[in-house]
Amino acid sequence: MLKKQITLEERGGMDTARFGFFMILPALVLLLFIVIFPLLSSIYLSLSEWSPMTGGGTRWYEAYKFWGWLSNYWNILRDVEFLVAILRTFVIVVVVVPVEFFIGLGLAFLFRESFWGKKVFHSIILMPMMIVPAVAGFIFYMLFQGQGPVNAVLSGIFSKEVSILWLQHKVSAIIAIMIADIWQWSPFMFLILLSGLMSLPEDQINAAIILGATRWQRFRMVLFPLMKPVIVIALIFRGMEAVKIFDAIWLMTTGGPGTATESISVYMYKHGFKYLKWSWVAAGGIIILIIITLISMQALKPIKEQEEKEA
């Protein structure tokens, strides 16, 4: 045993750091290639007032001729549409993620027990998260039409004609988008929370039962503490992805009516590719990168701590 250790040190000790570096080199090169240029040119563009319309086609490098210092930042931070899009995105995340969490948690508890056809039900409930998000958007576009199935079902329940134009009204359009997202991603929470529940040590739960703990006590004192890392990661991950919401919105409402369902991504896409305000969008991008970096540094802390605990 001792001999093995020594030979390893001798053989591998010298070049192991270098070997590790060579292993991560391709990833570093790829990241630098994709991140550095876009970041620098984003900053450069954002400080000018250049756009393909004003600046003659694609000669973006001549943006210095339209230099504007911080004018874009100053203006976009006063643009109500931009600020509301940010706010709206965070509202969507704050509503949708907890709802998905509780639906997923409820389902996970139901699926802990064995019952007839469990495998089939399990697979069916997981299906929505496998659907391509753009297709999911189109499905819900169909469902929420004025004469679509949702209204037909509501008509049946209330036994009178319901014909809400879901996607044409500001509030109902947002609700429809949230429902689409909840439909697609509750299964994700379910999948993760169920595997979290199943991996819990059963003897601890049984011990609690034998000691006479009530259901609520069992949940609060045994299940919840054991599940906490899984719950935290599921919430962070879902939150991370929900901030980027675009596909479903674009297929359902393209941000409309008016600007009522614009998320950050939809706002940026519209201004970048419909109105061709490139330097404007570059400034918006930098602001968003700063916000997300600040949030992610906080949000990723739990994952980091867990990694360090294991190491």
Next chain:
Amino acid sequence: MEEYIYMEQKLYVKALKFALIVFVTIIFFFPIYWVFTMAFKPFPEWTAAGGKIYWFPNNPTLDNFRTIFTRQLQMNPLAGTAIRPVINSLIVSIIGTGIAMVVGIFAAYGISRHKAGGNLPFMLLQLRMFPPIAIIIPIMIMWAFLRMIDTWYGLAIIYGVVTLPFSVWLMKTFFDDIPKELDEAAIVDGCSNIGAFFKVVIPLAKGGIASTALFVFILNWSDFLIALILTDRRWTTIPVHISKLQSALVGALYGPKAALGMIAAIPPIVFGILIQKYLVRGLTFGAIKK
């Protein structure tokens, strides 16, 4: 063991729970049912414009599939057939997956065994949090400069980068599971570092590699935004093509969109069910071990 947890349950409680499960499953399944049946409905049954909603396809037909795969100018003069988008999606997703996997496997091994890269894993996670739209315009400029817009490699490279965080994190958890002693033993027996990696570690991680690759493939296959921006005509992918299936006469082409949507749904559902238990690890960055 089981009895302890569940013994106090009465029969009616069980029945109620089962009813609840059936109800929820129906709700979750209905949208999929709707798109599935829509793919087989003829034009008059697409919407309830005629005053009647069609819960089942009354006259099931394959016309929608025929429409998307043959050029019918009156239906969608701009979009062309869906043959290219299907092939494009396959090519670009597979190559993007290849890039993410090769680069990711090396990096993950370096991180797992040699603690290389310091903060790299967390930088990757942060990268994943950024909305791609925030830096897509400079990337577009860069791609235009390199003449990589609307090419398979242009799209595949971006896919490789965007999914790299997943391949690195997943492969890292798989490598962490393989005892260090095995590659150390191989090195003692005269293997080089890289030899131990290829001859000992890779064969042991085969299952992990396969499931990671399928997972990354699903992510690439599902992308809409990046393909929408970085492709134009020749290399549009399925999701982009679906969004463009409109006609001046009847608006959104429900049937053809649904038909293509179904085709798009098949690989992720098949692969997803196949790798269910690995999926959990991928989606939690390895927090759940089993």
